[in-house]
Every structure is written in structure tokens, then in C-alpha cells.
Amino acid sequence: MREINFDGLVGPSHNYAGLSFGNIASASNAGAVSSPRAAALQGVAKMRHMLALGLPQGLLLPHDRPDATWLRQLGFAGDDDAVLAAAWREDPGLLRNVMAASAMWTANAGTVSPAPDTGDGRCHISVANLSTMLHRSLEAPQTARQLRLAFGDPCHFAVHDALPSPLGDEGAANFMRMAPRHAARGIELFVYGVRQESGFPSRQNRTASAAVARRHGLDPADTLFVQQSAAAIAAGAFHNDVVAVANETVLFTHEQAFEDPAAVYAFIRSRLPEAIILEVPAAQVSLEAAIRSYLFNSQLVTLPDGAMALIVPGECREVPAVWAWLQTMLAGNGPIRSVEALDLRESMRNGGGPACLRLRVAVDDAAYAAIDPRFLLDPARCDLLAGLIERYWPERIAPDDLGDPAMWRQCRAARAALLDGLGFGPGEL
């Protein structure tokens, strides 16, 4: 078994529109000028880095932006440019929503239960409806098409449609799997939020989490539904993966991630006695520092030699308490033997760190061979990607550019060139 990280490529329309209430980075960078080309190249550099660490790497593709088709449901008529121009004139916020490149954060594409855990022994993927935020709610149909193309072999994969929209589901960002190793049967933790009277929205609905577990045929004895702490949501942890991450036997979490941590740890230890729970005390790293640095929105991976590495955003260097804690952790004799800091500043300024940018899919060799290879990367394909980005991605997008027909055309042309360059025929995605 190997765990593949499917990173979402930053799309040509990447911009800072301040669309995610409750996501502090999104709000604080609203209206800034974005650098789509640099952002996408930062993402390719991350994928190259993971390949260089000996880890398999996959890719999910930017969605069709601007999404004029979605606007037509709102009564806008005419050809794409007419629809978009009318929306920009009548309600520019709508255009900002249909220009969002938020599909890059593929931790929200869906929830993946690897084959050892599921009732029928196949890898089950439930597409997330992302219904809480309008701009994200656009994503499910195109995400479903991509996942059904990539994981189309019904002998190894089952891809489930998104749940009905009132049941908010944000996918793998609110999910953690622990097991002796990827290939062994594991336990699956689904983290949900309870609506807060005041303050930020809780984006994961418990009923949705339970529905995903039911559809995947998980054993209830190996499944736990965990309430995210109100304090974490209030501090701006709009997904669990901002305050916790798990890999095989290790849970790396902030002390205040869960409403009832003792119950979570007791469940984990009862089902996985060899579990190692690395809890970071608030006294050493406050929730605010954790969210400013995205310490826990890291990739916690098992390298080919069996040691674990923590892939953190460069921002962790800029928060002294966080960087100090990481040095202390490395000096100890824990399971995490190395920390790698990557520059993902463009994505981070919209609240997406290393973990947001990837969907984890653990597969055995037969299932791996069944994946559509166009969604898998090697260094040569990274070179191809980088060449297309440098040639077609906009250098910068300022707020007013979102209403510019030339920008709409450039975004469409860039995505068309990408799909063609990667071997996708017209209409496949």
C-alpha cells in the first residue's frame, strides 16, 4: 500500500476575494493582488519536493472558471461573456464567486476511506458538497467528474455523489485515519462542528459525516464522530486540518482542537494501542499562533525508510513559539524525524496550507495501476506543468481584473491549454 497525495493545481483565476467568512487569512487578504502564476509554480515545487522525498504524487485539475454556466441558473442570458458582464454589472460579488480557484484545496474535494476499512474492500470516495460557502458549493459536479475519471475502475474504487446540500460536508479536511500502517485496517475519525450562536460558521455537519461513514461501509466500532472545539472554530480553525493531522499511528494535534480530547484519545488508544498522541499544549503554542502559522495544516508523511516527516508552511519559521516547539520536538525521540518548510505563501494568504492542497488516497498496487495515469505525476510531467503555467497563467490579478473580459478569456485559454497539454480531450472534464 502507498498513500498518494493528489494536489490541486492552483488555477489561473486564483485571487483574493475575501469569500470565506471564518477563514481569517481569506478575510485579511481580501482585495490584495494575487499572483496566479507564482502560486501555481509554488504548488508544482511542492509536488516536486514530495516526489524527491520518494512519495507518489497525483494531481487534480483547476475547474472551469469563470463558471458562466452556474450564473445562467440565476437568470443571466446570452453567451458566456454577456452572462459574465451582466453579473459583474448587477452583482459583482457573484462574479467573484464564479472566478474562485478554490478547487485547488483538494482536502475539501471529498472523503477517502481506503480499502482495508470499507465494507466491500474497495477504496470509497465521497465527493464533498462544500455547501457552506457559495464559491465552494460550485465545485462538487466538476470534482465528481474528475474523481470518476481518475478512479473509474469499479473493481477498486467507489465514488459517491455529494450529499444533499443542507448537510454541510467539507471532505477530508475534517477526517483523520489512523492505522498501524497504511495497508492495515484502521480507525476513522470524522470531525464536525456544532453551530455557534455567534461567531463563525461550523462547516461540517455531523449527519453528513455519519452519512459518509455509512456509505463507505465502515465498521462502527472503528469509527468515531468528534466534535471540533468551539474555541478552535472561534479562533478561525474553519476545518479540523488547521488544528490536527494524523498519519498511521501518530496524531499530531493542538490541545484545544477537540471539544472532548480525553474521549478522543481514549478511543484511539483502545483501538490502536501503539498510537502516539503528540499534543501541543496551548501554553507553548496558542490557538492564535497555531492558526497564524498553520503548524497543523502540515503533511505528516511516512517516508520510504519508515521515518515520518512533517511538511510545514514557511510561515512556521515566522512564529517563534511554533518554530521553537518544532526544534524541541525534533530534539526529542519522537516519530517525526524531520521538518521541511515550503513556500506556499500565495495559497496561505487564502487560508490554504500544505494539507489543504492535497487529497490523500492510500491504495494497493493493483488499485494504483487502475488509476488514470494522466492524474499521476513524475518529474517530467512537473516540467510540462511548469511550462504551461509559465506560458498561460496570468502574472497577477487585481480585484478589478475579475470583471475584465480579457481576464475571463485568459483563464479559459489557460485551462484549455493545460487540459490539452496533459492529454485530456475536450469535454472529458
Ligand SMILES: NCCC[C@H](NC(=O)CCC(=O)O)C(=O)O
Ligand atoms: N482547506 C482550506 C480552504 C481555504 C478556502 N479559502 C477560500 O475559499 C478563500 C477564497 C477567497 O477568499 O478568495 C476555504 O475557506 O474554503
